[in-house]
Amino acid sequence: MLTINVAVLLAVIVVLRLRRRTHSRSRFDEKMTVVIVLALGIILAPTDVGQGxxxxxxxLVSGVSQAGQ
Known part of the structure; x- marks a missing residue:
């Protein structure tokens, strides 16, 4: 039986969509990419990888903010 990790599948879809040329994208296509990236973020957030x-x-943000002071 083949199982597919949804996070990996969404990551592959994001990479494939972002490799396309920028000027050939419609607004709908850009919105779909944003929705897919948000779904990927929601799936990864509670995992150990997401927490890491x-x-x-x-x-990184803390180090940058301290370096700026």
């Missing part, structure tokens, strides 16, 4: 990414970004 959030922690890394938090540390």
């Amino acid at each position: 990414i959030a922690g890394f970004i938090g540390q």
